[in-house]
Amino acid sequence: MNPxxxxxxxxxxxxxxxxxxxxxLFNRLxxxxxxxxxxxxxxxxxxxxMRVLDLGCGTGDLSIGSARKLKGRGQVTGLDFSQAMLEIxxxxxxxxxxxxxxxxxxxxxxxxxxxxxxxxYDLVLSGFVLRNLTEHLDAILSGVYRSVKKGGRIxxxxxxxxxxxxxxxxxxxxxxxxxxxxxxxxxxKDYPDFYMTKSAERFLKVDEFSKKxxxxxxxxxxxxxxMFGVIVLYEAEKL
Ligand SMILES: C[S@@+](CC[C@H](N)C(=O)[O-])C[C@H]1O[C@@H](n2cnc3c(N)ncnc32)[C@H](O)[C@@H]1O
Numbered sequence: 333m334n335p336x337x338x339x340x341x342x343x344x345x346x347x348x349x350x351x352x353x354x355x356x357l358f359n360r361l362x363x364x365x366x367x368x369x370x371x372x373x374x375x376x377x378x379x380x381x382m383r384v385l386d387l388g389c390g391t392g393d394l395s396i397g398s399a400r401k402l403k404g405r406g407q408v409t410g411l412d413f414s415q416a417m418l419e420i421x422x423x424x425x426x427x428x429x430x431x432x433x434x435x436x437x438x439x440x441x442x443x444x445x446x447x448x449x450x451x452x453y454d455l456v457l458s459g460f461v462l463r464n465l466t467e468h469l470d471a472i473l474s475g476v477y478r479s480v481k482k483g484g485r486i487x488x489x490x491x492x493x494x495x496x497x498x499x500x501x502x503x504x505x506x507x508x509x510x511x512x513x514x515x516x517x518x519x520x521k522d523y524p525d526f527y528m529t530k531s532a533e534r535f536l537k538v539d540e541f542s543k544k545x546x547x548x549x550x551x552x553x554x555x556x557x558x559m560f561g562v563i564v565l566y567e568a569e570k571l
Pocket of ligand 1: 345348359387388389391392394412417441444458464465
């Protein structure tokens with residue numbers, strides 16, 4: 333089967349379409365406002381003149397953050413398969429200063445369909461997307477590798493299961509009580525119960541994913557953990 337024709341991925345796309353309208357508010361509430369601090373860490377790799385790809389850009393936090401850092405010099409492509417997420421990203425772009433906004437384009441495409449353009453990217457970023465990509469992870473990472481130029485880098489941010497049993501228990505409790513409460517209030521029956529913890533549980537562990545990046549050809553792979561290991565930022569280079 334073509335990796336782009338994936339029934340599970342279609343369900344995930346529909347789920348994000350339904351969540352899009354209140355996704356940003358949900359993020360701020362559920363992370364206690366910390367999510368943008370973690371994104372800032374990923375954005376440290378952005379500098380003027382770069383071509384940046386934001387994989388699974390959603391409502392555009394990393395794309396817009398990148399555009400601000402480029403100061404009109406460089407280009408950002410935000411890629412996502414959810415039409416509803418992209419509509420919000422485009423609406424947010426219209427409020428950005430014209431110089432930064434001009435550097436950004438949002439494209440509806442599946443992560444499975446990389447590379448997107450012939451010209452490679454200096455940096456491929458992604459925020460909270462990896463856990464959704466289990467089915468065709470190998471094909472997607474190969475596409476990412478081909479999309480990065482030599483000397484270019486990746487920065488992937490996501491939740492992961494914390495290594496400590498105690499922290500893991502507390503995290504699951506927080507996610508499945510407080511966060512689920514916000515989810516029910518904001519999304520009603522569309523809130524995907526247990527999706528966040530289950531997707532983190534079934535995704536590769538930090539060492540396994542770091543190894544996978546090396547197998548795909550990336551070098552200098554590092555995994556920095558934040559929030560007692562709940563959040564991880566993978567960074568690597570294509571030599
Ligand atoms: C949890 S959201 C994260 C959005 C944004 N990156 C952020 O930092 O808030 C995951 C996003 O990945 C997108 N996504 C998931 N699987 C995808 C795929 N296979 N191809 C393209 N986009 C995908 C979803 O539509 C959604 O917008």
